Amino acid sequence: MEATLEILLAAGAQLEMDEIEVGEKVYLSGNTSGIAREAWDVIRKNKIFLKSPITTPQGGGYKSLNVSTRKFLGLYANVRPCVSLHPFVKTKHPIMDLVIVRENEEDLYAGIEHQQTDEVVQCLKLISRPGCEKIVRYAFEYAKQQGRKKVTCFTKDNIMKQTDGLFHKVFDEIALEYPEIVNEHWIVDIGAAKLADTPEAFDVIVMANLYGDILSDVAAQITGSVGLAGSANIGEECAMFEAIHGSAPLIAGQNIANPSGLLHGAIMMLNHIGESLAAEKIHNAWLRTIEEGIHTADIYDAGTSKERVGTKEFARAVIANLGKLPTALKAVSYANSSALVLPKYKRKAAAKKELVGVDLFIHWTGASPDTLAELIQPLEKAQLKLSMITNRGIKVYPDGFKETFCTDHWRCRFKTNDGDLLTKNEIIELLTKSEELNIDIIKTENLYAFDGIAAYSLGQGQ
Amino acid sequence: MEATLEILLAAGAQLEMDEIEVGEKVYLSGNTSGIAREAWDVIRKNKIFLKSPITTPQGGGYKSLNVSTRKFLGLYANVRPCVSLHPFVKTKHPIMDLVIVRENEEDLYAGIEHQQTDEVVQCLKLISRPGCEKIVRYAFEYAKQQGRKKVTCFTKDNIMKQTDGLFHKVFDEIALEYPEIVNEHWIVDIGAAKLADTPEAFDVIVMANLYGDILSDVAAQITGSVGLAGSANIGEECAMFEAIHGSAPLIAGQNIANPSGLLHGAIMMLNHIGESLAAEKIHNAWLRTIEEGIHTADIYDAGTSKERVGTKEFARAVIANLGKLPTALKAVSYANSSALVLPKYKRKAAAKKELVGVDLFIHWTGASPDTLAELIQPLEKAQLKLSMITNRGIKVYPDGFKETFCTDHWRCRFKTNDGDLLTKNEIIELLTKSEELNIDIIKTENLYAFDGIAAYSLGQGQ
Secondary structure (H helix, E strand, C coil): CHHHHHHHHHCCCCCCCCCCCCCHHHHHCCCCCCCCHHHHHHHHHHCEEEECCCCCCCCCCCCCHHHHHHHHCCCCEEEEEEECCCCCCCCCCCCCEEEEEEECCCEHHHCCEEECCCCEEEEEEEEEHHHHHHHHHHHHHHHHHCCCCEEEEEECCCCCCCHHHHHHHHHHHHHCCCCCCEEEEEEHHHHHHHHHHCHHHCCEEEECHHHHHHHHHHHHHHCCCHHHCEEEEECCCCEEEEECCCCCCCCCCCCCCCCHHHHHHHHHHHHHCCCHHHHHHHHHHHHHHHHCCEEECCCCCCCCCCEEECHHHHHHHHHHCCCCCCCCCCCCCCCCCCCCCCCCCCCCCCCCEEEEEEEEEEECCCCCHHHHHHHHHHHCECCEEEEEEEECCEEEECCCCCCCCCCCEEEEEEEECCCCCCCHHHHHHHHHHHHHCCCCEEEEEEEEEECCEECECCCECC | CHHHHHHHHHCCCCCCCCCCCCCHHHHHCCCCCCCCHHHHHHHHHHCEEEECCCCCCCCCCCCCHHHHHHHHCCEEEEEEEEECCCCCCCCCCCCCEEEEEEECCCEHHHCCEEECCCCEEEEEEEEEHHHHHHHHHHHHHHHHHCCCCEEEEEECCCCCCCHHHHHHHHHHHHHCCCCCCEEEEEEHHHHHHHHHHCHHHCCEEEECHHHHHHHHHHHHHHCCCHHHCEEEEEECCCEEEEECCCCCCCCCCCCCCCCHHHHHHHHHHHHHCCCHHHHHHHHHHHHHHHHCCEEEHHHCCCCCCCEEECHHHHHHHHHHCCCCCCCCCCCCCCCCCCCCCCCCCCCCCCCCEEEEEEEEEEECCCCCHHHHHHHHHHHCECCEEEEEEEECCEEEECCCCCCCCCCCEEEEEEEECCCCCCCHHHHHHHHHHHHHCCCCEEEEEEEEEECCEECECCCECC
């Protein structure tokens, strides 16, 4: 942090700073969140947070401060530029200059997990329209501001037609507002393969949380210089900036570490707060220093490096280069990088929502789906029929295959006849009767139509 | 298919075959499953299925036959060897010889999706103990049979402690039974980055469905020869073998396509049914042919190839090489590749399951979590308290942050006092009272303890 701040101030960045202590010392003082209430207050007041890598102690119920900060402060956009520095830093991908914009709050990372049968555990993947709109709009606005030409979207909407389908749909909607920027969509598996093999094919890529987590690590790694990258976490009110690498307690304080990751986080911070002149000056001085072969131990290579330096010496070399441009690497220009002010999400008008059925999930240790169907058929009514049973999503009743492997976790779908609606009280009746019949219902999922369109998936094979 | 069968028969494989028509023609005849009932009967009788790439027509509600086959027949293991053929086929990763073993039936690919509020869509990720045991055991047995030294497991269990945690735990349990094989675990984002950059670090990698889908495509692609790879889909009773590439209707029947993908599927099939002599003979003849520079158009490179050939000529070259070994590439040996017969999953004894609370999910368009808490507090009883409200997983009540962005999808946790149990009838009471109060409950998730241990996640920030 010291080296980075020294460079920021030398570049003339206009900053007022408060320092707070978070992480290991706070954890070990008995605070499982790793941050004191007063420190939160400082962050919430200042709204901008430059964070050193911190260590979450293993075991003992310590919560990751990174995750908490993102979620509590609503930092929905994680932005990670991944750039090759060929030939000054070794890489198999000499032409690479892309930015991954990762949704940072929702998806499987909502962390909602339940075990309700002996054999099956569940995690909820939640994808929201505001979440999609905010991240996709951020990606396009960022591309526009940074003069980038293309935004690519990765989803798996051939399988997850509703969740990933929503992300893809919102991407297509918002892309229309940016006709000057090329847009494209890849199925995430093929897209990931292309990214890993031919990263030069991409510019800005926007993704839901899990895909973004995995693929931003892939992209950073294959630049050959994962330790040099910074990342921004942007919210509607607050923002946090950091190195993408984790902490390295073994070398801390020994004048060995490469300050470049945190410095790149700080450059993104300066752009975010409108100090783009200082950001540009520092980034170009840094590129010049890398070009000159003045390298810390982590990227030092006898063939390409000129001088092996410590943290402080590296910082001083960058400061000495302030005002100079790189000669071989491309200089950056942040002339147009004013703070990105995005409109807040506006709630849409509600659709007409109609209850048309319910999925009852049952813990049952029998083997034959037909037997289970017999057990629950007493729940049927004239207007409400058992339409199918699935096990791990695959239809096993009616007309199942004996080869289908079944766990103790069964989903029984009760649906009204087409056009008829269900009431909540009828669901309650189903539950009451199930209890009388000793059927172990562990969870429910209501089935709705929105504006007349069924908003739930069919069973596989249905 | 013709070229592949010609090679199999020339190698002396002992095979009886039935041919069935699946895919495009069947789809377009009006069968949305792409396969006739009689064709299913043949597959289920023969139990072994070698499948050409098929085309699922876009739109029109056609179901992917690939997905249905895997799920209906219980093909839980997808096995994909990814091998570099340097210097005969171009690649950035000259040393690469790994196998990805992907769970093929569960995870998010159960395809269970629901939209229950205007803003939020949900997909269930299901991970089961039998699913984990079967795939992990398959990976170790496969490694043992094929003389491989290490099995690596990728999960994201630092975030998904229960679902991915189960996968990791089962991996650790089963690894103990194979002391002669090295085992290791990587968090999937870091593991993916390592895989994409340094694939030579891996041998066999076992993963849940989604990670396996994405990363097997990455691994196949970076070998430089994605069109050459085959894959096996293994079940307890049946098995399907195929090329990993999709169909290419534009070049079908023109004597242009590379038959190697399907041929590699067929080689895995021969090993699976105990025809390992023929499998070894064909694989070595194929390696020899690749070495000789006899290449189809897709991998032809003026610098390294010697002769550009069509599908039939390539097949004939392989046949001519039957009995020969490669001289530069490493020859394969399948002497020990008898059919892999794994024990069927045995259900474990049930744990003591106790109901200790319920998560009620509410569609509510208000803004303040405190207001929502007031609305639902009448549901509380002496023994059953509202312990928290989360929005997309993050705790917003009590002691929420105003910066946390909230959608219309709220999870309200009602928990008994420590040590007290809840009854199903009390949940029904909660639902009944909610209905009276006009609270829109869209789904429920029961909270259980198994053998006294809470089997649900806390809220983030709780």
